[in-house]
Amino acid sequence: MNSIITKYLSALIMSLAFTTGSGVLAVGQEEAEQTGEVVLLPEQSDIGIPEEAFELANNLYLEGKFEDAILVYEQIVSSGYHSPELYYNLGNAWYRSNRISHAILNYERAALLSPGDEDIRFNLELARSHLRDRIEELPGFFLNRWWNGTRDIMSYRGWAMISISAFTGMLVLLAIFLMVSSTAAKKVSFWLATLMLLVSALTFSLGLDQRNHIKNYNGAIVFVQSVPVKSSPDVNSTDLFIIHEGTKVRVEEAIGDWYSVRLSDGNKGWLRQETVEMIYPAAEDL
Numbered sequence: 001m002n003s004i005i006t007k008y009l010s011a012l013i014m015s016l017a018f019t020t021g022s023g024v025l026a027v028g029q030e031e032a033e034q035t036g037e038v039v040l041l042p043e044q045s046d047i048g049i050p051e052e053a054f055e056l057a058n059n060l061y062l063e064g065k066f067e068d069a070i071l072v073y074e075q076i077v078s079s080g081y082h083s084p085e086l087y088y089n090l091g092n093a094w095y096r097s098n099r100i101s102h103a104i105l106n107y108e109r110a111a112l113l114s115p116g117d118e119d120i121r122f123n124l125e126l127a128r129s130h131l132r133d134r135i136e137e138l139p140g141f142f143l144n145r146w147w148n149g150t151r152d153i154m155s156y157r158g159w160a161m162i163s164i165s166a167f168t169g170m171l172v173l174l175a176i177f178l179m180v181s182s183t184a185a186k187k188v189s190f191w192l193a194t195l196m197l198l199v200s201a202l203t204f205s206l207g208l209d210q211r212n213h214i215k216n217y218n219g220a221i222v223f224v225q226s227v228p229v230k231s232s233p234d235v236n237s238t239d240l241f242i243i244h245e246g247t248k249v250r251v252e253e254a255i256g257d258w259y260s261v262r263l264s265d266g267n268k269g270w271l272r273q274e275t276v277e278m279i280y281p282a283a284e285d286l
Contacts, residue, residue: 116152
């Protein structure tokens with residue numbers, strides 16, 4: 001029993017590390033440089049902490065300097081910093097610059113990291129309303145829809161924190177169970193501890209699935225005005241259908257410089273890798 005609790009606690013501690021270990025740039029960066037009308041962040045480690053750079057980009061956005069704001073946001077991302085707020089604001093800047101595919105890409109990245117955020121979802125749907133392609137999504141198995149819907153209520157960090165809190169509550173209740181002499185109190189503390197353990201295990205599973213979902217996410221956005229989807233990874237193969245800029249696809253396989261992709265309506269085919277941008281290429285940082 002002690003061995004099981006020890007292993008589970010170790011897994012929870014690892015989850016806590018994931019909740020606090022990502023989303024931090026190198027410290028020791030002090031200020032941004034301004035060259036003409038464009039505000040740049042130097043690539044060296046003297047550009048200021050992420051909060052300063054993020055505030056700089058936000059101020060540029062509020063001043064209507066969307067291209068300048070995009071440059072700063074993008075360089076923060078290139079430095080290894082990832083957060084839903086960053087991608088959301090970057091998506092807003094691209095949207096205000098009338099670059100819809102870039103906006104959708106960053107809203108998708110923000111939604112992946114913070115699936116329960118209504119503002120992100122609203123702006124993503126608003127950007128999608130500008131797309132030429134209208135693709136109906138096939139309904140999945142109802143149990144999968146239920147699980148995924150529950151999983152996406154919050155981020156994996158949120159699930160991990162709930163799991164840790166419930167596990168801590170279980171340990172407190174077990175201590176009460178061992179210390180009290182009243183039979184009624186022992187029964188109540190025992191069943192409450194059991195309930196806390198179940199909650200901890202369930203939320204831990206949801207958080208772990210959420211994190212694996214991000215790490216293994218294979219969505220991509222079309223980044224060319226229009227592109228034919230081929231029947232095989234060959235420029236001379238048959239054109240199956242045409243999709244347009246901003247359309248979302250799922251990458252199922254890669255051969256050479258080709259992707260096997262599937263649309264949400266079930267249609268599939270092959271695209272050149274250069275025609276799409278993966279939604280979350282930095283998942284290995286999580």
